[in-house]
Amino acid sequence: MSPEPPTVPVLRSLRTGTTISFPASSRYRPRADTVFHRKVLPALYSDPLDEYRASTEGVVLWDIGTEIPIEVSGPAALEFLDQAVTRDLPRCPVGECRYVFVTDQHGGIVNDPVVVRLQAQRFWLMPSESDLLLWLRALAAATEAEVVIQPVDTAPLQVRGPRAREVVRALAGDEVADLPDYRFARTRIDRFEVVTRTGFSGELGYELMPLDGSRTGPAFWETVRAAGRPFGIRVAAPSQIRRIEAGIFSSGVDMTLETDPFELTGYGWMVNLRKLPFVGRSTLVRIAREGPRFEVVGITIEGDPPPEFWGGLLVEPLPVFRPGDTEPTGRVTSACLSPALGWIIGFARLPATAAAPDTELVVQTSTGLRRARVVPTLFVDTEKRRVKS
Known part of the structure; x- marks a missing residue:
């Protein structure tokens, strides 16, 4: 039986708003909230194992409304973004997407967004946790x-799981449901105009982003919920x-400004x-x-999971x-059963x-020392793929 989540109330203020879809998503009584991009976001509804099974065996609806896209447009948009990211953006055609790193002058990872090329000089960046908007403006x-x-007025949500394609087909038809990875389409769902794309995830999934989201977001959530x-x-x-x-690294958790792209196992090609x-x-x-000098690697840890591995997120490394x-040589950043x-x-x-495969290690947990070993980071790959774009 899983332990109960810690009760940590979120003190809301003008600095911690909510997502556009929060009035709709919070009606399903989340047990815990978190703060992401300075907005309150539901972080748990039932139990981590129960929600895991729902996403791997059926289909789930996520409020990811804190991941507001950043639009970059103008006569120099392509040239500007190409200087901001580590990949060759001119090679990304209109209608496709690229997973990229944004690095600082020391090579540290500022963010790892997905760049969506809507037009020749108009892009959306789907950011992970960090002040990417301020960085780009600076x-x-x-x-x-x-x-x-500027931020885009939308309310992103995701439909994930083996039955996600059936839901999206019912919503938007075959063209959207059959989109290849790292492609997007602009379409109409019911009375809502929507930009949708598929992205990298451990499960089949879609991101749906209603335009004019501040007005239509909660209603669109209910439309998707009803279709599903x-x-x-x-x-x-x-x-x-x-x-x-x-094997998905999380920005702010497994990679920070002190992490360069070559440290992330399997991502140096990016x-x-x-x-130029x-x-x-x-x-x-x-x-x-x-x-x-360092590498972020996969590890396995022996024994039963200690309480801090509940849900997959650690409070501290x-x-x-x-x-x-007797002195630590590194740190565990994410772990779960x-x-x-x-x-x-x-x-x-x-x-x-100390990062070579099969290197033996010892991890300090709340229940004592545990033997560990370095292994490949891709533990379970249901889609039989890595990042393709």
Whole structure:
């Protein structure tokens, strides 16, 4: 039986607003909220294992309204963004999307958004947790770029799970339901105009973004909920357990400003050092030549899960030791009991000298020291793929 979640009330103020869909999503009585992009977001409705099973066996509806897209447009939008990200954006056609890193001058990861190219000089960036809007505006001011950078008036939500395609087909028809990965379409669902895209996740899924979201968001939520009812759709929160199983690193958790892209196992290919200068390029050239000092790797941990692994998110990193050492050499950033595998999995940031596969480690948990081992990060891949774009 899973332990009860800690009761930590969220003190709301003008600095902690709510998502546009919050009046609708909160009616399903979340047991816990969190703050993401300075907005209150439902973080748990039932139980992490119950919501995991709903997302891996059926279909779920997530309020992700804190992930407000950032629009970059104007005569220099492509040139400006190409200097802000580590990938070659001119190679991204209109109608497609790219998962990218935004790095600072030291090569640290500011954000890892998905860039959606709506028009030749109009882009949306789907941000993870950090002040990407402020970073881009500061960069535009410093370079005097001819761009307009603003948040989009929308209320993003996600439909996830093996039956997600059936729900989206009922909502929007075959063209949207059959979208390949990293593509988007602009369509009409009922009376709502919607931009939709599929993105990288451990399960089949879609993001639906109603335009004029501040006016239509709650009503659109109910439209999607009603369309999903014949398919057993459940209101849930994003599953941290499934994220970890799929080898998905979380910004602000597994990667921070002190993490460069070459530290993330399997993601070095996302840095194109051959393209024209971009922020952080000179530092990343040096790191590529010398090799990263640290690596974020997968680990397995022996024994039953201690209380802090409940739900997949840690309150604080756990120290990692080499066998026999008294001083920690690294830290565990995410961990959970994988229902698909039956053992504890997670991610750890370690010195490169201790990050080779099969390296044995020791993790300090609330219930004592546990033996651990470095393993590949992709634990369970139901889609049989990594990031493709």
